[in-house]
Amino acid sequence: MSKLIGDFGEKAAREYLEDNEYEIIETNFRLKMGEIDIIAKKDSCLVFVEVKTRKNNNFGNPSEYVDRNKQEKIRKTALCYINSMETEMRFDIIEVYYKSLHNKLQMLNINHIENAF
Numbered sequence: 001m002s003k004l005i006g007d008f009g010e011k012a013a014r015e016y017l018e019d020n021e022y023e024i025i026e027t028n029f030r031l032k033m034g035e036i037d038i039i040a041k042k043d044s045c046l047v048f049v050e051v052k053t054r055k056n057n058n059f060g061n062p063s064e065y066v067d068r069n070k071q072e073k074i075r076k077t078a079l080c081y082i083n084s085m086e087t088e089m090r091f092d093i094i095e096v097y098y099k100s101l102h103n104k105l106q107m108l109n110i111n112h113i114e115n116a117f
Contacts, residue, residue: 008105009053009096010037016094016110022047031080034073038094039081046089048078050116053096062095063113071117090115 014024017040025046026039038049050070052062066074074091082089095111 005053005098005105006051008098008107009094010051012053012096012098012107012110013038013049013051013094016112017049020112026081029077029081031077033080034077036074036077036081039078044088046082046087047092048074048081048089049092049094050074051094051096053098055098055100057097062097063093063111063116066093066116091117093117 010027014027017038018024020042022040022042024038024040027037029036029039036048037051038047040047040049050066052065054062071091078089078091093113093116095113096107097109097111098105098107100106
């Protein structure tokens with residue numbers, strides 16, 4: 001079920017970004033050291049997005065689960081991705097809130113945190 005929820009959140013985040021004029025460059029970019037959920041571009045800025053999907057924030061906001069260790073893995077993976085590219089970049093988090101009704105997932109809200117770390 002957690003993969004289904006994660007896939008749901010990432011799809012919602014991609015649609016949100018596209019609706020807000022981001023160009024999706026890569027999804028689920030993986031290296032040995034880590035993974036980046038979405039790599040997008042807006043204007044001249046390359047944006048590395050971590051997506052966290054939860055039903056609610058009873059145990060804290062989803063963005064709070066992107067701890068320093070996770071941030072460092074994302075940074076290192078991003079640096080490998082850009083390798084020798086010269087481009088402006090930033091790190092964002094998208095929080096996706098959902099509810100489950102009759103085994104179907106329904107999006108409730110999206111919160112986009114720009115320059116999260």
